[in-house]
Amino acid sequence: MEDTMYGYIQESGQLVRDNVNKSLELTKSAVDKYCEKDFNRILIIASGSSYNGAFCSRFFMEKVLKIKVDIVTSFTFEYYENIYDEKTFVFGIGQSGRSVNTNDALDKARKNGLTAVGLTGNTESVMKDHVDTICNWGMGIEKIGFVTKGVATLTAFLNLFAIEAAKRKNIITNDEYNQFKEEMICTSYEMDKMVEVATKWYEDNEEELTDLKRVQIIGYGTCHGAALEGALKIAETTGHAATAYEMEEFLHGPAIETNPDRTVMIIDGKGKPSDRSMQIYEGVHKLTNRVFFITDREIDDKRVLTIKHNVPEYFNSLISCIPFQIISSKDRDKWTNPMDAARKEMNDMLGYKSPKTGKELGI
Known part of the structure; x- marks a missing residue:
């Protein structure tokens, strides 16, 4: 497919199918961390489209894992969230892996003894230095910042994580495991x-x-x-x-x-x-x-x-x-943002993302 928003949208269904078919491998490092302890809460730290993609999966995760799943913006976690303990399992999510807020929030989580897993499309980004383990959620390369397939594959990854973790912890049966994965394949079509x-x-x-x-x-x-x-x-x-x-x-x-x-x-x-x-x-x-x-x-x-x-x-x-x-x-394709240059200057001034290291692919 071409590197356009529409091309990426067209790719999304196939990517979800591919990820369902390799879900055991795709989610393994995150599931391994989740199965190290008896967690009683999952806390997802994310901003923008990553927050929205997590919300799309939240209720399914709760349904399958029988555990409370909360989502909080990176800024709010860093400065205001203080109700958690060592039984709180943390996902920090950022497609580029360069969000300063998200990585600072992950530092706070680890400083307070929480298990922190990073989900990203760029495992060579600076996020790797702020987590216990880092996972690529299987979105391929997306070069346009108005992300599309990244959202779909993030939602799918969190669904698959829940299915694989629930199976490993014997929360769901083999029949339920196979049913959920088959439903995801059908959904991809x-x-x-x-x-x-x-x-x-x-x-x-x-x-x-x-x-x-x-x-x-x-x-x-x-x-x-x-x-x-x-x-x-x-x-x-x-x-x-x-x-x-x-x-x-x-x-x-x-x-x-x-x-x-x-x-x-x-x-x-x-x-x-x-x-x-x-x-x-x-x-x-x-x-x-x-x-x-x-x-x-x-x-x-x-x-x-x-x-x-x-x-x-x-x-x-x-x-x-x-x-x-x-x-x-x-x-x-029909609109040119008259404030685009000013917005970029503002973002550079505020430093909300870390500079690229040169090793990342995509956005």
């Missing part, structure tokens, strides 16, 4: 299908999806992670304001700002809340006609992206992130 369906959906709605103005994205469960990532992607690639809301929280204030100029995007992640997402889709039309819905329901509305699938709710974010990634990849 639905990812391929989603790229095709979402591309057609974008083309059918290109005028509106290029002129987004203000976007509100609504999700629930693991798909709240997809909503978070969708809002981040749209904001950073198109310059349009975008915010993610947990489904019911949208009604507790944010809906007040919704008006005919607003674009509202709703993710139907299946599961018990699915009917409620349909109710909200219908209700939001009282406020704006610019309502987009990602669902497996047949609805006669070109703004509705319908994809028939059997993906379980706990893996749904793997397909639900894709429409937002496609909007971002297509709209990015």
Whole structure:
């Protein structure tokens, strides 16, 4: 595939399949560390898309490992998080491995006696000096900072880590182990299908999806992670304001700002809340006609992206992130950020990432 956002999106399904097929090897060093002690909590430290990808996996990890999984931003952990002990297992996540906040947070974790595993796409980055062990989560090389396949493969890695660790600790049976992995393989093929369906959906709605103005994205469960990532992607690639809301929280204030100029995007992640997402889709039309819905329901509305699938709710974010990634990849080609040079100067001044050492691949 070509080194473009859209090319990377197209690669994501195959990468997930490859990683499922080598999951024992891919996750081994992280699983080895996890099985050294009887941990009672997993704490994930991450920022940006890494935070969102972790959120997409959080509830599945809890379901399989029968353990509390919390996610905290790197800055907050470094300065404010103080409730943990030696039974807290830490993942520090950063695709480039150069996030100063994340690496400082990992230093704090280790200083306080916590087991810290680094997940990255660049194992030769400086992150390796801040963790007990460092793992490449299997994303290949991604050279564009508006990451796409990195998010999908991170979510998949954390799911696979949970499956492999639960199997080793005899928390799940062989049948459950095989079932989860087969479901992930099936989901990866639905990812391929989603790229095709979402591309057609974008083309059918290109005028509106290029002129987004203000976007509100609504999700629930693991798909709240997809909503978070969708809002981040749209904001950073198109310059349009975008915010993610947990489904019911949208009604507790944010809906007040919704008006005919607003674009509202709703993710139907299946599961018990699915009917409620349909109710909200219908209700939001009282406020704006610019309502987009990602669902497996047949609805006669070109703004509705319908994809028939059997993906379980706990893996749904793997397909639900894709429409937002496609909007971002297509709209990015139409927009030049007038503040790009100033933003780069600001980032250099603030030093939020360590310089490259010259050994890293990708971003």
